[in-house]
Amino acid sequence: xxxKEILRxxxxxxxxxxxxxxxWQCPQFLFLIMGLIIIVSSLIAYAIGTRYIExxxxxxxxxxxxxxxxxxxxxxxxxxxxxxxxxxxxxSEFISIVSHQLRxxxxxxxxxxxxxxxxxxxxxxxxxxxxxxxLKENSNRMMELIKxxxxxSRIETAKLPxxxxxxxxxxxxxxxxxxxxxxxxxxxxxxxxxxxxDLPKIFADxxxxxxxxxxxxxxxxxxxxxxxxxxxxxxxRNQNLYFEIKDDxxxxxxxxxxxxxxxxxxxxxxxKYQTQGxxxxxxxxxxxxxxxxxxxxxxxxxxVGSTFWFTLPIK
Amino acid sequence: MKTILFIEDESVLQKxxxxxxxxxGYEMISALDGKSGLRLxxxxxxDLILLDxxxxxxxxxxxxxxxxxxxxxxxxxxxVLTNLERIEDIDRALELGATTYLVKAQYSLExxxxxxxxxxxK
Numbered sequence: 403x404x405x406k407e408i409l410r411x412x413x414x415x416x417x418x419x420x421x422x423x424x425x426w427q428c429p430q431f432l433f434l435i436m437g438l439i440i441i442v443s444s445l446i447a448y449a450i451g452t453r454y455i456e457x458x459x460x461x462x463x464x465x466x467x468x469x470x471x472x473x474x475x476x477x478x479x480x481x482x483x484x485x486x487x488x489x490x491x492x493x494s495e496f497i498s499i500v501s502h503q504l505r506x507x508x509x510x511x512x513x514x515x516x517x518x519x520x521x522x523x524x525x526x527x528x529x530x531x532x533x534x535x536x537l538k539e540n541s542n543r544m545m546e547l548i549k550x551x552x553x554x555s556r557i558e559t560a561k562l563p564x565x566x567x568x569x570x571x572x573x574x575x576x577x578x579x580x581x582x583x584x585x586x587x588x589x590x591x592x593x594x595x596x597x598x599x600d601l602p603k604i605f606a607d608x609x610x611x612x613x614x615x616x617x618x619x620x621x622x623x624x625x626x627x628x629x630x631x632x633x634x635x636x637x638x639r640n641q642n643l644y645f646e647i648k649d650d651x652x653x654x655x656x657x658x659x660x661x662x663x664x665x666x667x668x669x670x671x672x673x674k675y676q677t678q679g680x681x682x683x684x685x686x687x688x689x690x691x692x693x694x695x696x697x698x699x700x701x702x703x704x705x706v707g708s709t710f711w712f713t714l715p716i717k
Numbered sequence: 718m719k720t721i722l723f724i725e726d727e728s729v730l731q732k733x734x735x736x737x738x739x740x741x742g743y744e745m746i747s748a749l750d751g752k753s754g755l756r757l758x759x760x761x762x763x764d765l766i767l768l769d770x771x772x773x774x775x776x777x778x779x780x781x782x783x784x785x786x787x788x789x790x791x792x793x794x795x796x797v798l799t800n801l802e803r804i805e806d807i808d809r810a811l812e813l814g815a816t817t818y819l820v821k822a823q824y825s826l827e828x829x830x831x832x833x834x835x836x837x838x839k
């Protein structure tokens with residue numbers, strides 16, 4: 403058991419996974435690289451020393467000195483990296499704990515509101531129903547946010563359960579368009595869908611891909627100001643299916659475009675009139691598509707509209 | 718009258734379900750922790766058990782195991798009602814013999830009541 407623990411301590415990839423970071427951001431890996439650099443530098447210092455300095459003790463001092471300076475630098479750098487990585491890990495843990503802990507009281511709240519609204523405890527006046535509806539809508543919104551936070555926390559800790567199946571992307575899109583029709587109509591938005599015939603199926607996690615398209619549809623409809631058009635198309639491109647959703651909404655300001663897939667990021671122009679939203683949808687979408695072996699991207703112009711796309715491999 | 722044992726440490730839920738199930742014509746017995754839940758199941762032999770998983774004294778999985786290992790309680794259908802939604806937890810509960818697994822956040826109160834009614838009809 404002891405030996406196992408020691409082996410785990412020196413197993414760099416395992417240690418790095420704990421932080422949920424890539425290898426090049428991981429303190430343990432950087433320490434290893436620093437060690438290699440120190441060894442190489444010492445050898446070079448030795449080679450230079452023996453060539454230009456004639457007395458052996460002086461060469462030794464010279465090599466020792468350089469090694470000591472490099473070692474101190476390495477310790478300082480990796481220490482600060484370790485602190486950063488630890489902060490990152492704690493942030494992920496915080497999201498996970500908070501979202502788990504919020505869910506139970508929120509479930510209680512939602513069911514209590516439902517009980518009150520059902521009339522089982524006595525008749526409710528029409529005016530009261532109106533306010534109960536507000537409570538219900540807001541608790542649902544909170545539940546959606548917590549759901550997103552939980553997904554983010556699972557993505558970061560690499561614990562997002564994935565179950566790949568074969569399914570038709572086209573059918574999924576058609577189902578979702580139907581689901582979004584009331585929202586689209588209420589927002590004066592027309593949704594058009596065109597796809598090539600005889601498209602092959604894709605092999606991915608159904609509920610995750612569903613979430614991605616839901617996010618895109620929701621964004622496209624919400625970010626159209628008065629009335630507009632959302633166009634969706636699916637095509638086969640090489641060994642992938644290509645999905646594209648184009649809107650004539652507010653668009654993304656150029657300076658905000660590089661941050662658009664970042665967690666919690668919301669564009670400046672959107673915050674002006676659309677305060678709802680967590681800034682997690684696109685972060686989740688990117689993680690899901692990339693984990694499914696696809697690519698994701700967009701092009702956008704402020705005031706003209708945005709086009710988001712992703713590809714997914716055919717089985 | 719059919720009896721339902723609700724093992725759940727949230728008293729708010731005990732109250733909410735108590736009210737609804739009474740209106741639906743069932744008798745509900747409450748247990749606020751795992752140990753007393755298991756004891757009550759043995760003493761009262763309810764027709765159905767609603768079981769939360771994160772419980773004081775004894776974890777829901779332990780309760781479920783205890784219920785299914787006992788000859789007198791192993792036939793009682795158990796609906797797990799929890800906020801744990803990891804696939805491992807769902808699989809484990811079903812393997813241990815739970816009839817249905819419901820994630821609280823995914824169902825409305827009325828939907829849960831429907832599931833209870835259905836389980837009691839069987």
